[in-house]
Amino acid sequence: MPISIGLRGEATVAVTDANTAAALGSGSLRVFGTPAMLALMEQAACNALAAHLEPGQTSVGTHLDVSHEAATPVGLTVRAEAVVTAVDGRKIAFRVSAYDVRGPIGSGTHERCLVREDAFVERTYAKLQP
Secondary structure, eight states: OOOOTTOEEEEEEEOOGGGBHHHHTSOSSSBBOHHHHHHHHHHHHHHHHGGGOOTTEEEEEEEEEEEEOSOOBTTOEEEEEEEEEEEETTEEEEEEEEEETTEEEEEEEEEEEEEEHHHHHHHHHGGGOO
16 A cells, blocks of 8 residues: 555653653653653554565655644653655655643654665664674
């Protein structure tokens, strides 16, 4: 199935002490950390693509431009959405957003690139060679 504009994915996570800014080193507060929100947005984008990938194919994140606009306390759930906005060969662009029960907490854009898993891992681990 081809990847097309409008394709959607989502992901959710409960806010716990493990994904707070304090635990992730992105601040000192016990609130949902920006790195956790970014990862959740990437997960939503991956979920949008999952059923459309060929065997042995995956996607890698190449760009994020996101604002984190509201804090979420431990105990709530955060939901991220990703919507494909452009497809240019192997490059896929998304509009991403995140919400808690009170409303939007973050939004922006994200890009992923389709790659062959084995070739990507081989190239990456070749860096370990002298």
